[in-house]
Amino acid sequence: MSTTVMTGVGRAAPGGELGVAGQLSAAVNAEWTKIRTVRGPRWNLLAGLVATVALGALLSYFMGRNYSPPAGAPFEPVRTAFGGLVLGQLAMVVLGVMLIGGEYTSGMIRLSLAAVPNRGVFYLAKATVLGAVTLAVGLVTAFTAFFVGQALLDGHGVSLGDPGVLRAVLVGALYPTLISLFALGVATMLRRQTLALGILIPFFFLVSTILQAIPGVTRATQFLPDQAGQRALQIHHQTKDAFGPLTGLLITVLWVAASLLGGWLVLRRRDA
Amino acid sequence: MIEMCELTKRYGDKPAVDSLSCTVRPGRVTGFLGPNGAGKSTTMRLILGLDRPDGGRVLVDGKPYDRLPAPLTRIGALLEASAAQGGRSARDHLLWLARSNRIPDRRVDEVLREVGLQDVARKRSAGFSLGMGQRLGIAAALLGDPSVVMFDEPVNGLDPEGILWIRTLMKGLAAEGRTVFVSSHLMSEMALTADHLVVIGRGRLLADVPMEEFIDRNARSFVRIRTPRPESLLDALAVEGLTAVSAPDGTWEVEGADPARIAALAAERGVVLDELSPQRASLEEAFMQMTADEVEYRGAPRAQPRETTPETATTATTATEATR
The missing domain is CATH 3.40.50.300 (P-loop containing nucleotide triphosphate hydrolases)
Structure with a gap:
C-alpha cells in the first residue's frame, strides 16, 4: 500500500507556466467539475424549471378561461406566462447561495483557495460557471414557459414576432441568472449559507411582495432587484410603472454588480 | 523548502x-x-x-x-x-x-x-x-x-x-x-x-x-534507585559529589550519574538495591518542560504521582544483579 508512485522531485510541473488566462480556464474547468459532480445543483435547476413552467401554465390556464384583465390597464400575456418565476427564482437563490456557502460550511473553501490562490480568478470562475449553467437552463425554461403559457391563454396570448415579445422572453431567460449571481454575491459577503438563505428567501418570497402592497412605498419597491427585473417581462407600459423595461433590466444588473462587488471585497481581504 | x-x-x-x-x-x-x-x-x-x-x-x-x-x-x-x-x-x-x-x-x-x-x-x-x-x-x-x-x-x-x-x-x-x-x-x-x-x-x-538535541537539551535524565537502606548509599553518593533526591513514591533520583557507578558504590557498601534504572525523559517530557510557560489553555492542577517514562520498560534491577 505504501508503494510510492510519485515520480521524483523537481519534475517540470504540468501547470508550471500558467498565466492568468490559463489559470482562469483551469479554474473554470475545476468549478464546472465541482458543479456537475454533486446532485444539489441539478435538482435546483430542475426545480426552478418545473416551478416556473408549471405555475406559469396554471396562471395562464385560469387567465385564459376567465379572461379578466385589470380595468384600464393592458393585459400582459408574457408576464402572466412567467408568473412562475416568483417560485422558480427561489431555486436560483438556493443554487447561488449553496455554490459558495457549501464550501464555507464544509471547510472546502480552504482547499479551493489553496488550489487557486488568485481569489479574483477563483471568484470569476465560480460566477462564470454559475452564470453559464443558469443561462442555459434559463433559455429552455423561458421558451417552454412562454409557449406553454401562450397556448393556455386560449386566444389571448401573443406570438414571438409581436412587438417586445422576444425581448421579454429573453429577459425571462436572463432573469434566473441574474438572481443566482445576486445570491452568490450576498452569500460570499456573509460567508454563511444558513444566514444567506435566511435573508434572501424571505426577501424574494415575502418582503418584496408585501412592500409592494403598501400604498406609500409601491413606487420605491419597483427598484428592488426582483421587481425591476420583472418589469422587463412586460410588453406594455403600465401607468404605475416608474421606468421602462430596459431601465428595469439595468437596475437589476446594477443590483447584481453591487452584490458581486461586495462579495469580492470580502473575499479579497478576509482570511479563509 | x-x-x-x-x-x-x-x-x-x-x-x-x-x-x-x-x-x-x-x-x-x-x-x-x-x-x-x-x-x-x-x-x-x-x-x-x-x-x-x-x-x-x-x-x-x-x-x-x-x-x-x-x-x-x-x-x-x-x-x-x-x-x-x-x-x-x-x-x-x-x-x-x-x-x-x-x-x-x-x-x-x-x-x-x-x-x-x-x-x-x-x-x-x-x-x-x-x-x-x-x-x-x-x-x-x-x-x-x-x-x-x-x-x-x-x-x-x-x-x-x-x-x-x-x-x-x-x-x-x-x-x-x-x-x-x-x-x-x-x-x-x-x-x-x-x-x-x-x-x-x-x-x-x-x-x-x-530531535536528539532537543531531548538532550530539555529532558531531565536521572537514575532511579529503590533500596531498603538509603542512608548508607546516600553517604557514598555524597562522597562522589552526587545528590539523591527523594521522590514521593519512596524512590531516590540521582541526576547526572552513571548507573554502573552507582551499582558499584552499592556493592562496596553492601547495600541491597531493589531497583536501579536509568530514566530518560521522553520527547513528551522535554516538550512539557520547554513549553511549561507557554501553555495557552491549562487544566487545573491535580495531585498526581510524578510520572516519567523510562527508556525501556521499567527495568527493575534486582538486588542480586546490582550487588553482584
Missing part, C-alpha cells in the same frame, strides 16, 4: 504568530510542535496564503504562495479543517482539484491507489470514516507530486495500521528529497517520525533543532 521570515499574525490584539522566523528544509521530516493555541494551524494557513500576515513573509520554494502558478504541483497540504464536500465522490473530489492546476486526470487514480482508497473511489465521501477522510486529504496533498508536503495532525482518526502507513509515507517522502512539514500533538508519534523539530509557544519560536 519553506522560509518564514518575521512572520506575524494578530487576531485583534492577540498575536497568534509572533515574528516567527525559520526554514523548513528538504530531505527530512520536520515536526511542528506547540501546545494547543500556539499558532501551528495559523502558521500553516499563512504558508498557504489563506490568512494574510500582519507582518513578515513566507516563501515556498522561493516564492510567495500566491505567485505559484500551479501551487498544488509545488506544495501539497492536508489541513485540519478543510474537508471534502460529502456529496461528491472521492474520485470527483480529486478530479476538480487536479483540473484546477492542470494536473493530468490519471494522477487521481494513482494517488487513490497510493492511499488505499481505490475501492471506494466512486463512493460519496459523506460515508467515509475519519480515517478514510484523512486518507482522502493526504491523496489531495500528493496529487500534484509536490516537492513540499505539509500535514496538519495527519494521524487524527487513523487506526494503528494507518498510523504506521503515514509514518512510512512521510519518511519515504523525505528520503526522496522532499520537504516534509508535519504538526502533531502526539509526541510519541512525532518522536518516531521527525528528524528535526520546530517548537512554538504563543506564536513565538522556542526551538528549531534536531
Whole structure:
C-alpha cells in the first residue's frame, strides 16, 4: 500500500507556466467539475424549471378561461406566462447561495483557495460557471414557459414576432441568472449559507411582495432587484410603472454588480 | 523548502504568530510542535496564503504562495479543517482539484491507489470514516507530486495500521528529497517520525533543532534507585559529589550519574538495591518542560504521582544483579 508512485522531485510541473488566462480556464474547468459532480445543483435547476413552467401554465390556464384583465390597464400575456418565476427564482437563490456557502460550511473553501490562490480568478470562475449553467437552463425554461403559457391563454396570448415579445422572453431567460449571481454575491459577503438563505428567501418570497402592497412605498419597491427585473417581462407600459423595461433590466444588473462587488471585497481581504 | 521570515499574525490584539522566523528544509521530516493555541494551524494557513500576515513573509520554494502558478504541483497540504464536500465522490473530489492546476486526470487514480482508497473511489465521501477522510486529504496533498508536503495532525482518526502507513509515507517522502512539514500533538508519534523539530509557544519560536538535541537539551535524565537502606548509599553518593533526591513514591533520583557507578558504590557498601534504572525523559517530557510557560489553555492542577517514562520498560534491577 505504501508503494510510492510519485515520480521524483523537481519534475517540470504540468501547470508550471500558467498565466492568468490559463489559470482562469483551469479554474473554470475545476468549478464546472465541482458543479456537475454533486446532485444539489441539478435538482435546483430542475426545480426552478418545473416551478416556473408549471405555475406559469396554471396562471395562464385560469387567465385564459376567465379572461379578466385589470380595468384600464393592458393585459400582459408574457408576464402572466412567467408568473412562475416568483417560485422558480427561489431555486436560483438556493443554487447561488449553496455554490459558495457549501464550501464555507464544509471547510472546502480552504482547499479551493489553496488550489487557486488568485481569489479574483477563483471568484470569476465560480460566477462564470454559475452564470453559464443558469443561462442555459434559463433559455429552455423561458421558451417552454412562454409557449406553454401562450397556448393556455386560449386566444389571448401573443406570438414571438409581436412587438417586445422576444425581448421579454429573453429577459425571462436572463432573469434566473441574474438572481443566482445576486445570491452568490450576498452569500460570499456573509460567508454563511444558513444566514444567506435566511435573508434572501424571505426577501424574494415575502418582503418584496408585501412592500409592494403598501400604498406609500409601491413606487420605491419597483427598484428592488426582483421587481425591476420583472418589469422587463412586460410588453406594455403600465401607468404605475416608474421606468421602462430596459431601465428595469439595468437596475437589476446594477443590483447584481453591487452584490458581486461586495462579495469580492470580502473575499479579497478576509482570511479563509 | 519553506522560509518564514518575521512572520506575524494578530487576531485583534492577540498575536497568534509572533515574528516567527525559520526554514523548513528538504530531505527530512520536520515536526511542528506547540501546545494547543500556539499558532501551528495559523502558521500553516499563512504558508498557504489563506490568512494574510500582519507582518513578515513566507516563501515556498522561493516564492510567495500566491505567485505559484500551479501551487498544488509545488506544495501539497492536508489541513485540519478543510474537508471534502460529502456529496461528491472521492474520485470527483480529486478530479476538480487536479483540473484546477492542470494536473493530468490519471494522477487521481494513482494517488487513490497510493492511499488505499481505490475501492471506494466512486463512493460519496459523506460515508467515509475519519480515517478514510484523512486518507482522502493526504491523496489531495500528493496529487500534484509536490516537492513540499505539509500535514496538519495527519494521524487524527487513523487506526494503528494507518498510523504506521503515514509514518512510512512521510519518511519515504523525505528520503526522496522532499520537504516534509508535519504538526502533531502526539509526541510519541512525532518522536518516531521527525528528524528535526520546530517548537512554538504563543506564536513565538522556542526551538528549531534536531530531535536528539532537543531531548538532550530539555529532558531531565536521572537514575532511579529503590533500596531498603538509603542512608548508607546516600553517604557514598555524597562522597562522589552526587545528590539523591527523594521522590514521593519512596524512590531516590540521582541526576547526572552513571548507573554502573552507582551499582558499584552499592556493592562496596553492601547495600541491597531493589531497583536501579536509568530514566530518560521522553520527547513528551522535554516538550512539557520547554513549553511549561507557554501553555495557552491549562487544566487545573491535580495531585498526581510524578510520572516519567523510562527508556525501556521499567527495568527493575534486582538486588542480586546490582550487588553482584
